[in-house]
Amino acid sequence: MAEPLTFIPTRAAASARLAEFLPIAGRYAADRNFVRPGHPNISRLSPSIQKRLLLEEEVIDAARARWPFEAVEKFVQEVYWRTYWKGWLEQRPEAWSRWVEAVPRLRDALSAEQRSTLEAVLAGRTGIAGFDAWAQELVETGYLHNHARMWFASLWIFTLKLPWELGAAFFYKHLLDGDVASNTLSWRWVAGLQTPGKTYLARADNIAHYTEGRHVPDAARLATQPFPITEEPLPKVPAWSEDQTAAVDVQGRVGLWLHPEDLAVERGEFAGLNFESINASWPSGIATAAGWSPKVAQWTRAALEDGALRAAKHFGADVIASETPVLGSTMVEWAQARKLSVVVAYRPFVGPWLPEALDVEAALAKAGFTLHWRRRAWDATLFPHATRGYFPFWERIRSAG
Ligand SMILES: Cc1cc2nc3c(=O)[nH]c(=O)nc-3n(C[C@H](O)[C@H](O)[C@H](O)COP(=O)(O)OP(=O)(O)OC[C@H]3O[C@@H](n4cnc5c(N)ncnc54)[C@H](O)[C@@H]3O)c2cc1C
Known part of the structure; x- marks a missing residue:
């Protein structure tokens, strides 16, 4: 019996998990698609990397220091997927705002049949082998293996015929690594929107093989043909301005x-x-605005507290880490009380922290304070290349060494 999955929201725990994973990172390419109890064959670092408790380059550098590049190329490539999705979404933020707008509208517009299907999904009684177990695992642990996410999304869309947007919301509610870019764009990819004409169809034999016989769905119940899902083209915008990268x-x-x-x-x-x-x-309305479960909100807040403690120690600065109904006003009072000349921050990515950030910026500006946004060089350098598919992006990174 595998240990129950736990994710500890600290940099120390993430570093320990990275150290534990490194000796098997060289087997990742061969093993990663197998979905095993407890997921010993993959890093399980996504909640920590998503919050940047660990930086992408730290994880990549550690893997490359431990193994020859060829042995960990696949792992390194996967870590860069996060950067690629983020860079892509920064340049097409409407993929997020359209999804946010669609979720309540589509929920209200479900047919009676779709409503009862959705109830069965949430109660874990669709009867599709694997699917019900993954729904339960997601809610209980806040995590799902990548392959299970792909199968789940495909079954949700093409077999159960539920809107992909509601599936993405279900994931985003419960995933501890919930990431607007990776989640929304992966669901779009399965649905055939991300690479037009290319959908992902889950197959019963593939599920049986990669779950090593733990889940053997009845092939006759699974969709054998995808159906087209279309949309208006997404407008493209620049992802950054000069001063953010200075x-x-x-x-x-x-x-x-x-x-x-x-x-x-x-x-x-x-x-x-x-x-x-x-x-x-911590803005008290963020969890509701983002659509997070209490578990996700608690985990995220605990990670923030860990970050704050480390930052306080490193910079020898005092920290305010209380809950507030209006973040902008709290920030203004803080800037005034500390007699600050300026406030700096990494600019939040497209997603639920961005509206908070813009409110904070406006409130500070009104009170006479400047908020300087910065981007990490990692993001500023790589995001501009996330314009087409992943493989041109990866080839550029690979050829740069
Ligand atoms: C429908 C769907 C929804 C998803 N939603 C999210 C999400 O909300 N948040 C999220 O972080 N990932 C998401 N992913 C990507 C991926 O499933 C997870 O990052 C991965 O399963 C995390 O497990 P791990 O840390 O053990 O990954 P590993 O296999 O050990 O990979 C190492 C690291 O690489 C990155 N990574 C790996 N695969 C991907 C990928 N496909 N896309 C982006 N980054 C990747 C992660 O940072 C991960 O920690 C989604 C994938 C699908 C198909």
């Missing part, structure tokens, strides 16, 4: 806004700055 050069009493999209501020661009004070407040 070197951090701020004078006077500087405050840092810390949020759960980047929780290793003591590493990288900000590491050498002097922060007077750090604000890691």
